[in-house]
Amino acid sequence: MAPLVHGFDPPERFVTGTVGSPGSRTFFLQARSGARVVSVALEKQQVAALAERIDELLDEVMASGRYDALIPAVAPLGLDDSDPLEQPIEEEFRAGTMTLSWDPDDQRVVIEVFPYTEAAVVSPEQVDEDFEEPEPDEVLLVRLAAGHARAFVKRASQVLEAGRPSCPFCGNPIDPEGHLCVRANGFRRRDP
DSSP: OOOEEEEESSOSEEEEEEESOTTSOEEEEEEEETTEEEEEEEOHHHHHHHHHHHHHHHHHHHHHOOOSSOOOSSOOTTOOOOOOOOSSOOEEEEEEEEEEEEETTTTEEEEEEEEOOGGGOOOGGGTTSOOOOOOOSEEEEEEEOHHHHHHHHHHHHHHHHTSOOBOTTTOOBOBTTBEEOGGGTTOEEOOO
């Protein structure tokens, strides 16, 4: 059976956002076209990796000079989206594998987000074995113009920075009550 594809080509809105307070936030990708909204939960590290890779992909395409489309170096003015996530947030699935590519025909960034499944987890002993990932039940497929992709990256960076500050010594997040810094031999550091 073919997977259910939540396709947005292009979406009216594609953003990342959070629910909850820093330290206990849940991250979401959210795509909207008209009244149709799809929300996918994911980890903070997945948001950071996706934003970083989109930026790198657009830089590579821009440097190649092979495409007619204007690839902006930064998010164009007017494409900023600082609005909160669409409510109510109904999680379609939790993100597992994500793929990213450039479609040279449409000159768009293509993002595919597949659900997390235990069957797709590979143990260290299985790394060298041939492994066939199970067919997903559903997938989020988003196709973005370069300017909108840069705007996604900008918002993702702002969302990531809005969390707890990082310790300048060990890089771990600092809770409001401080944290035990491994670089300070367990002494509590309160100020970032």
